[in-house]
Amino acid sequence: MSEPARRGLRTALPLAVSALPFGLVYGVVVVDSSISPWVGLAGSWLILAGAAQISMVELLHAGAAWPVVIGTALVINTRMALYSAALAPAFSAFDRRWRWTLPYLLTDQAAVVSISEFEHRRDPRERRVFYTAAALLIAGFWWVGSVLGVLAGGSIPEETNIGFAVPAMFLALLVPSLSNRPTVLAAVTAAVVSVAAAGLPNGVNITVAALAGIASGRLALGRSRSAEAMP
Incomplete structure (x- = not known):
């Protein structure tokens, strides 16, 4: 193998x-x-x-x-x-x-x-x-x-x-x-949105939560990289 x-x-x-x-x-x-x-x-x-x-x-x-x-x-x-x-x-x-x-x-x-x-x-x-x-x-x-x-x-x-x-x-x-701030933020955002959108039919809240988590994580990552690039 x-x-x-x-x-x-x-x-x-x-x-x-x-x-x-x-x-x-x-x-x-x-x-x-x-x-x-x-x-x-x-x-x-x-x-x-x-x-x-x-x-x-x-x-x-x-x-x-x-x-x-x-x-x-x-x-x-x-x-x-x-x-x-x-x-x-x-x-x-x-x-x-x-x-x-x-x-x-x-x-x-x-x-x-x-x-x-x-x-x-x-x-x-x-x-x-x-x-x-x-x-x-x-x-x-x-x-x-x-x-x-x-x-x-x-x-x-x-x-x-x-x-x-x-x-x-x-x-x-x-x-x-969960190894850095962006991933933690993405996880927390997804969890909150999933619970808040629990009333949506057919498990749609999971997809909405995933998209929200990705968006928040990307935003946090972008801000982190911008801060590192600053002199």
Whole structure:
């Protein structure tokens, strides 16, 4: 195994482990719904997006129309467009086959570790191998968690609170990135906007919060650089 692959696995392992209980939560949601377990598990392979999958299962269980279900999933996953924009410069150096296939493995965790890695590594092959190893490990834990959730969902006591896995995973993504003032400001802004806009439908508050956080972080970064440039 190459060094970039080992580095990808090592870097992604903590976040991959956090994806397993999130997958467990999804599996339990499937079992508690009227959706076939096989259909629910197929979502983990076809969609690979936990929050969107949970929303889709809940909407289907409630009898929502397919356009509503699909539209909701697309809205929730608009954050992937932000990740794609950040990763596009690195992916543009990959062969076409990789540019078309690797985005399938894009998740919050894979994006976070790869964006950080790409800031320090410039070789396209090292970037590609790192991303592939990290993203596959994360996806693998998610798939295993989904299967375990479906298999064990009916035997998990109702009083067992496994819902903590979802916020815990996103906290695991957030904390390592809080390394300077602009990132802290971006995180705080996003958190405040997310809560303030919680009444928006279909998880739109998450997208609005992400955009607000990016804007505030960019503004703070610009001011910081201007201050450093002053004599």
